[in-house]
Every structure is written in C-alpha cells, then in structure tokens.
Amino acid sequence: MIRFRVDWRSGVPPYQQIAQQVRQALRMGVLDVGDQLPSVREVVAAAVVNANTVLKAYRDLEREGLVEARAGQGTFVRARPPGPPPGTHSRLGRALASWVRQARAAGLDDEAIESLLRVTLQAPAEEDIA
Amino acid sequence: MIRFRVDWRSGVPPYQQIAQQVRQALRMGVLDVGDQLPSVREVVAAAVVNANTVLKAYRDLEREGLVEARAGQGTFVRARPPGPPPGTHSRLGRALASWVRQARAAGLDDEAIESLLRVTLQAPAEEDIA
Amino acid sequence: MIRFRVDWRSGVPPYQQIAQQVRQALRMGVLDVGDQLPSVREVVAAAVVNANTVLKAYRDLEREGLVEARAGQGTFVRARPPGPPPGTHSRLGRALASWVRQARAAGLDDEAIESLLRVTLQAPAEEDIA
Amino acid sequence: MIRFRVDWRSGVPPYQQIAQQVRQALRMGVLDVGDQLPSVREVVAAAVVNANTVLKAYRDLEREGLVEARAGQGTFVRARPPGPPPGTHSRLGRALASWVRQARAAGLDDEAIESLLRVTLQAPAEEDIA
DNA sequence: GTGGTCTAGACCACC
DNA sequence: GTGGTCTAGACCACG
CATH class of the missing domain: 1.10.10.10 (Winged helix-like DNA-binding domain superfamily/Winged helix DNA-binding domain)
Structure with a gap:
C-alpha cells in the first residue's frame, strides 16, 4: 500500500x-x-x-x-496519466539512481541535487516564465 | 549578472x-x-x-x-555555502543533462522527471518526516 | 498572557x-x-x-x-534561550530596581539612565565595533 | 578626545x-x-x-x-543638558558598574542586561505607550 | 541611488 | 479560527 x-x-x-x-x-x-x-x-x-x-x-x-x-x-x-509505460520509468529511474549515488558521493546534499535538476531542466528552454 | x-x-x-x-x-x-x-x-x-x-x-x-x-x-x-567546489557541480550537471535528454526523448515531461528524482532521493532513506 | x-x-x-x-x-x-x-x-x-x-x-x-x-x-x-535560569534574572532585577530608584531620585531621566548603562557596558571592552 | x-x-x-x-x-x-x-x-x-x-x-x-x-x-x-551635575553621574556609574559585574558573573550577556534594564524602567510606570 | 521598515489589504493553506 | 505569502505604496536612513 x-x-x-x-x-x-x-x-x-x-x-x-x-x-x-x-x-x-x-x-x-x-x-x-x-x-x-x-x-x-x-x-x-x-x-x-x-x-x-x-x-x-x-x-x-x-x-x-x-x-x-x-x-x-x-x-x-480509474486511469493512468498520459505518458510512457511504467517500464520506461523504471529503466530511467535506475539510471537516475546511479547518478544520484555519484552526486552524493561527491558531497551534494538533496537540496543541491534538486537545485541542479531544476537548473538543468530550465537550461535549454529559455522562454516560458509567464 | x-x-x-x-x-x-x-x-x-x-x-x-x-x-x-x-x-x-x-x-x-x-x-x-x-x-x-x-x-x-x-x-x-x-x-x-x-x-x-x-x-x-x-x-x-x-x-x-x-x-x-x-x-x-x-x-x-560574503561566503560560499558548504559543499563541494563549483567544478564538481559542473561535472555532475553535464551527466545529469545527458540523462534528462534521454528522459525527455522517452516522453517524460518536467513534472514526471522531478517526481522521479524525488522518489529516487527518498528511496534509500525510508524514515519519517514530521 | x-x-x-x-x-x-x-x-x-x-x-x-x-x-x-x-x-x-x-x-x-x-x-x-x-x-x-x-x-x-x-x-x-x-x-x-x-x-x-x-x-x-x-x-x-x-x-x-x-x-x-x-x-x-x-x-x-519551543526552547529557552541560552543563559542563566529565571531565578537569577529575578534576583538581579531586584538589585537593579533598587539602583534605578536611586538614580531617579538623583534626577536622572530614563534616557540618562540608559546612556549610563551603555557606557558602563562598553567601558571594559575598548576594542572596535565594525 | x-x-x-x-x-x-x-x-x-x-x-x-x-x-x-x-x-x-x-x-x-x-x-x-x-x-x-x-x-x-x-x-x-x-x-x-x-x-x-x-x-x-x-x-x-x-x-x-x-x-x-x-x-x-x-x-x-555651548551648554550642558539639564540634569544633575557630573559628580552624581560618576557616583551612580560606579554603583551600576558593580551591579554589571555581578550580572556578568551570573552569566548574563549584554543583550540580557539591557533587556533587564528596559523591563525595570517600564515596570512601575504602566501608562504611556502612545 | 542603496537597502530597510511599516502599513493596508488581499488571498491561500491548514485546523 | 490559525499562520503565511504577496502586493502596493509610503517613508526613513545611508552613501
């Protein structure tokens, strides 16, 4: 559960x-x-x-x-949200887990990791701020 | 700036x-x-x-x-926050950017990606929050 | 309250x-x-x-x-600030109140009294301020 | 000077x-x-x-x-502010310095001492707040 | 020009 | 009802 x-x-x-x-x-x-x-x-x-x-x-x-x-x-x-099937998420999740281990080993805490992702996500797309 | x-x-x-x-x-x-x-x-x-x-x-x-x-x-x-030096972040950032490209290619949107990270971060530590 | x-x-x-x-x-x-x-x-x-x-x-x-x-x-x-227990403050407060009565009787107003304390506090430590 | x-x-x-x-x-x-x-x-x-x-x-x-x-x-x-002569201040200052030594010996820092004086000053006069 | 503080009022999340 | 956040605008102290 x-x-x-x-x-x-x-x-x-x-x-x-x-x-x-x-x-x-x-x-x-x-x-x-x-x-x-x-x-x-x-x-x-x-x-x-x-x-x-x-x-x-x-x-x-x-x-x-x-x-x-x-x-x-x-x-x-009642339904699954749109997007790729669970298997895709699992596969990507394993790759991400591996990266997270490296980041933690390098001394990054969770806040730093989340910040890094946020920066990475918005890096290529330089338009939508509202 | x-x-x-x-x-x-x-x-x-x-x-x-x-x-x-x-x-x-x-x-x-x-x-x-x-x-x-x-x-x-x-x-x-x-x-x-x-x-x-x-x-x-x-x-x-x-x-x-x-x-x-x-x-x-x-x-x-006045000071830098505790943690590894900038170079470490840059290196890890490049690896993360590569993973993000794969995730997006697989059809994950930003919300799904952030969710996946959050799950990954709290996976090993299964304690409480309060 | x-x-x-x-x-x-x-x-x-x-x-x-x-x-x-x-x-x-x-x-x-x-x-x-x-x-x-x-x-x-x-x-x-x-x-x-x-x-x-x-x-x-x-x-x-x-x-x-x-x-x-x-x-x-x-x-x-949630917590008490560091420092001596309440009883110590009460005891010192009574002695201070007695002094304040003398100062007022001698004609000092509150501004003069506070100024006098400030001078007294910084008297022994004659360093800088920054 | x-x-x-x-x-x-x-x-x-x-x-x-x-x-x-x-x-x-x-x-x-x-x-x-x-x-x-x-x-x-x-x-x-x-x-x-x-x-x-x-x-x-x-x-x-x-x-x-x-x-x-x-x-x-x-x-x-050009002039001295109204109030008792310097001698009075000196005498009261010595008594206050003695009290301050006690307060510091008891573990009070300057902030606690100033707070205590402020409380003492406004204790008897319960009216003027604006 | 800088940052800092206060007021007034609106809206939100939570209990 | 509670605390929390944001906005708008005014005023102050400092350089």
Missing part, C-alpha cells in the same frame, strides 16, 4: 504533494487501474496531515479523471 | 525560489565571494516580483551568512 | 522590540517551553501594530529556534 | 547614537562648555560612518542648543 510523505519545509502545499505522489505511483506502476487508494483515515493515521488535506488531494485527482470515489467503499484508480 | 526566474505554478513561494537560485549560483560558481547581487530594484524591474519579496529572499540569505547588505551600496556575497 | 509594548520614539524597529520582549519573557520565566504566544491577531488588537510586523517578529524567533508556528493552531515556545 | 562607537546591529540610527554619546559625555563631564567636538573628518576616519551621518548628529545637537558650529573653526559645546 502506498504511503505518503509530506515535506513541510518545501513550501509546497501538502495536498499537492499527496496528489503528486499518487500520480507518480501511477506512472511508475506502483498503482494501477482498479487499485484502491488508502482511505482518508489511514492516511491521516500514517502521515501527519489533516483529513481535509487528504480529501482535497483526492478531489483534485478525481477532477483529473485519474481516480474515482465510490461512496461507502473508498477511492479507486 | 545573475537573472532570476520565478515559476508561479510550482506553489513554492517566490522569495524561496529567489534565495534558492542565489544558493545554486554560489554552488555552481556563477557567483563568488565579493560579487554584488542585483539590486532589489533591478530584480523588480527584470522579474515580475515585488520589492519586498526580493528583500525577504536577501534577508534570508543574510541570516544564513551567505550575503551581506551594505546600506546605500548593495548586497554582496 | 504576555502583552507587548512598542516604543515608537526609540528608533528601534517595532518587530525587533516584540521579539526582544519574547526573549526577555523567556529569560525571566514569564514564558516557558510549551506556552502559547498570543496570536498575531490578538497582538494586533492589543498593540497598535500591523499583522506583518508581528509576523516578522515571530518569524525571527522561529529562525532562532525559540518558538514554533503550528499552522492553524498558533505559535508555541 | 571623545571617540564614537556605532552599534550597527541595534537598529538605532547611527546619527542618533552619535548625538546620544555627545549628550552622555556632557552629563558625565567628559565634555564641558567651550570644548571642541571632533571634526566631521576625524569622526569619519575613526568610526566607520559617512560624513553626512556625523553632520546630521551635530545638526541635531545644535538644534537642541547644546553645541554651536563656528564656520571654519569647528563645533563647540
């Missing part, structure tokens, strides 16, 4: 973090169509978030068509 | 984004001790943020000891 | 005055670990300051590790 | 600190009627302040009638 993690220092709203983690689980194949999401109560017990926060995350996922709430039963996965 | 980018969709407070970008510039060697940061007013003109937002970012950096504001003169870099 | 006083003539920024008063209350034992600080809105109602001013004071205290803000609940004391 | 000290972390405007120190020197008898204040240039050389800052302090003292600027010659003490 998927377990959520909330990083309170990141500034990112917890409900977005939870929704994000569901999407990622779908992309990775950890969750698949038909699977049941943990109940709000379970999440509240496991993570340190409020019930409303979990509800908001699930409602967002429902609006995107990824999950479906069945009254009295729970919330279930 | 460093130029800031604010991603309004990310949910991360703009002042944290700005501070983060200064830290990263220091890690990458784009900024070094003694360098002057763009004045608050220059940042306001270039990016679409309010003066107080920039001030807040600079204040945070000052409390961390990374920069120093000299009244009437500007804000200057 | 602690009540804040802001001296607008002193030139000291109100947010620093508020933070100072919390620190002093901690040193004196008026506030202790676990206690709740007045909510930002309560302070705004009682004193004549703006919400952001209070927030700034609380933020500074939070960065020092003295207090902790819990979203939706309030701000709570 | 009087030497000025500016505490940049206190938040009190430097020009006020300088004026304050002149007033205190007058109360203590370190400066007396007819004495010459250090020239702006000398102060700028000795302390780390700007000439305009010193000028502003001297102008304030002139408005109060304490000093007098003589064109081409310098700034001279």
Whole structure:
C-alpha cells in the first residue's frame, strides 16, 4: 500500500504533494487501474496531515479523471496519466539512481541535487516564465 | 549578472525560489565571494516580483551568512555555502543533462522527471518526516 | 498572557522590540517551553501594530529556534534561550530596581539612565565595533 | 578626545547614537562648555560612518542648543543638558558598574542586561505607550 | 541611488 | 479560527 510523505519545509502545499505522489505511483506502476487508494483515515493515521488535506488531494485527482470515489467503499484508480509505460520509468529511474549515488558521493546534499535538476531542466528552454 | 526566474505554478513561494537560485549560483560558481547581487530594484524591474519579496529572499540569505547588505551600496556575497567546489557541480550537471535528454526523448515531461528524482532521493532513506 | 509594548520614539524597529520582549519573557520565566504566544491577531488588537510586523517578529524567533508556528493552531515556545535560569534574572532585577530608584531620585531621566548603562557596558571592552 | 562607537546591529540610527554619546559625555563631564567636538573628518576616519551621518548628529545637537558650529573653526559645546551635575553621574556609574559585574558573573550577556534594564524602567510606570 | 521598515489589504493553506 | 505569502505604496536612513 502506498504511503505518503509530506515535506513541510518545501513550501509546497501538502495536498499537492499527496496528489503528486499518487500520480507518480501511477506512472511508475506502483498503482494501477482498479487499485484502491488508502482511505482518508489511514492516511491521516500514517502521515501527519489533516483529513481535509487528504480529501482535497483526492478531489483534485478525481477532477483529473485519474481516480474515482465510490461512496461507502473508498477511492479507486480509474486511469493512468498520459505518458510512457511504467517500464520506461523504471529503466530511467535506475539510471537516475546511479547518478544520484555519484552526486552524493561527491558531497551534494538533496537540496543541491534538486537545485541542479531544476537548473538543468530550465537550461535549454529559455522562454516560458509567464 | 545573475537573472532570476520565478515559476508561479510550482506553489513554492517566490522569495524561496529567489534565495534558492542565489544558493545554486554560489554552488555552481556563477557567483563568488565579493560579487554584488542585483539590486532589489533591478530584480523588480527584470522579474515580475515585488520589492519586498526580493528583500525577504536577501534577508534570508543574510541570516544564513551567505550575503551581506551594505546600506546605500548593495548586497554582496560574503561566503560560499558548504559543499563541494563549483567544478564538481559542473561535472555532475553535464551527466545529469545527458540523462534528462534521454528522459525527455522517452516522453517524460518536467513534472514526471522531478517526481522521479524525488522518489529516487527518498528511496534509500525510508524514515519519517514530521 | 504576555502583552507587548512598542516604543515608537526609540528608533528601534517595532518587530525587533516584540521579539526582544519574547526573549526577555523567556529569560525571566514569564514564558516557558510549551506556552502559547498570543496570536498575531490578538497582538494586533492589543498593540497598535500591523499583522506583518508581528509576523516578522515571530518569524525571527522561529529562525532562532525559540518558538514554533503550528499552522492553524498558533505559535508555541519551543526552547529557552541560552543563559542563566529565571531565578537569577529575578534576583538581579531586584538589585537593579533598587539602583534605578536611586538614580531617579538623583534626577536622572530614563534616557540618562540608559546612556549610563551603555557606557558602563562598553567601558571594559575598548576594542572596535565594525 | 571623545571617540564614537556605532552599534550597527541595534537598529538605532547611527546619527542618533552619535548625538546620544555627545549628550552622555556632557552629563558625565567628559565634555564641558567651550570644548571642541571632533571634526566631521576625524569622526569619519575613526568610526566607520559617512560624513553626512556625523553632520546630521551635530545638526541635531545644535538644534537642541547644546553645541554651536563656528564656520571654519569647528563645533563647540555651548551648554550642558539639564540634569544633575557630573559628580552624581560618576557616583551612580560606579554603583551600576558593580551591579554589571555581578550580572556578568551570573552569566548574563549584554543583550540580557539591557533587556533587564528596559523591563525595570517600564515596570512601575504602566501608562504611556502612545 | 542603496537597502530597510511599516502599513493596508488581499488571498491561500491548514485546523 | 490559525499562520503565511504577496502586493502596493509610503517613508526613513545611508552613501
């Protein structure tokens, strides 16, 4: 069963973090169509978030068509988000894990690693800021 | 001169984004001790943020000891954050850029890529967050 | 419940005055670990300051590790500042109060008294300031 | 010759600190009627302040009638501020110095000592806040 | 011109 | 209700 993690220092709203983690689980194949999401109560017990926060995350996922709430039963996965199949993510994930090991060995902490990715992502595309 | 980018969709407070970008510039060697940061007013003109937002970012950096504001003169870099030297970051950055190219070619968008990194980073350490 | 006083003539920024008063209350034992600080809105109602001013004071205290803000609940004391226990401050406070009475009887106003302390404090250490 | 000290972390405007120190020197008898204040240039050389800052302090003292600027010659003490004679300040200063030694021996730093005085000063008079 | 502070008011996330 | 963030604009101290 998927377990959520909330990083309170990141500034990112917890409900977005939870929704994000569901999407990622779908992309990775950890969750698949038909699977049941943990109940709000379970999440509240496991993570340190409020019930409303979990509800908001699930409602967002429902609006995107990824999950479906069945009254009295729970919330279930309805579709996978667009994008490559889980196998692709796994393969790329292994390559990335290898790079992460090197970065950590060189002394980079998580913040530095995430910063480096952010810079790398926006490096080639020099237009969209809004 | 460093130029800031604010991603309004990310949910991360703009002042944290700005501070983060200064830290990263220091890690990458784009900024070094003694360098002057763009004045608050220059940042306001270039990016679409309010003066107080920039001030807040600079204040945070000052409390961390990374920069120093000299009244009437500007804000200057005082020290580099702990961690490996710029060269290390550059080398790792090139390897990461190569991986990012593969991921994009495989159909992953930026959100999927960032999610994958987040999962990878927290994979080995399975403790709590609180 | 602690009540804040802001001296607008002193030139000291109100947010620093508020933070100072919390620190002093901690040193004196008026506030202790676990206690709740007045909510930002309560302070705004009682004193004549703006919400952001209070927030700034609380933020500074939070960065020092003295207090902790819990979203939706309030701000709570997390630790006592380093230094002698409250009893020591009380004892010294009584001796100081006695001296203050003498000084006032001799015709010194508060400004003269504070000036005298400042001179006394920096008397033995005659180095620079920077 | 009087030497000025500016505490940049206190938040009190430097020009006020300088004026304050002149007033205190007058109360203590370190400066007396007819004495010459250090020239702006000398102060700028000795302390780390700007000439305009010193000028502003001297102008304030002139408005109060304490000093007098003589064109081409310098700034001279014109009168002593109201209050008890220097001898009284010296006597009280010695008693205060003794108390300060005790406070420091007990582990109080300067910030704690100043805070304690501020609390003591405003303790009996519970009215004037603005 | 520089940075810094304060006010006023709006909006958000969370409980 | 709580704290947190952002904006807008004014004012101050300093160089």
